[in-house]
Amino acid sequence: EDQVTQSPEALRLQEGESSSLNCSYTVSGLRGLFWYRQDPGKGPEFLFTLYSAGEEKEKERLKATLTKKESFLHITAPKPEDSATYLCAVQATPLRAGNNRKLIWGLGTSLAVNP
């Protein structure tokens, strides 16, 4: 069964303390892996898409990497405004026609960055 697991469930950092969030996945074939950020009371905001093992993408203090089993979201020198829930989702290779839109979501990592 296709599955996405994120860890840790919650993370508290001091401002400037770098760390990584993990998203491990089990799918028959990976079409794409997506990272989103969600602030309280808002919808998920798209951050990155990764498609193949070895791929990396960066945006400001965030860097996403991908292997055949997992993805990491590295946060370098975080600031309080980076506090949010970070969601990971996977799109699997479709097994049948018309079934290629469904994203399999993790539960997210709630990140709090203290000043």
Added chain:
Amino acid sequence: ETGVTQTPRHLVMGMTNKKSLKCEQHLGHNAMYWYKQSAKKPLELMFVYNFKEQTENNSVPSRFSPECPNSSHLFLHLHTLQPEDSALYLCASSREGAPLAKNIQYFGAGTRLSVL
């Protein structure tokens, strides 16, 4: 501003009420989605519309009734809901048929629904 607008932002309704959620996208996308987000659960896909045609219904109870009059508007009609239906309802849109790099779902801010 994501280009996907949902109204209302908050809704409180009794179990016998009928209400509707509205979603409008200004991104030129051709696919729209309804998701349910509950605490301690991953996002649950409810319905998918592609070019106004419903292409997925993930075993959603009939008390939820979607409507997609065109590629820019999506509604979720609610009637005789249960307290366990209280959740954040999210609308998203994407460009189906585009290269993978552009086939990304963009979300609205959601409607926080409370069923009393």
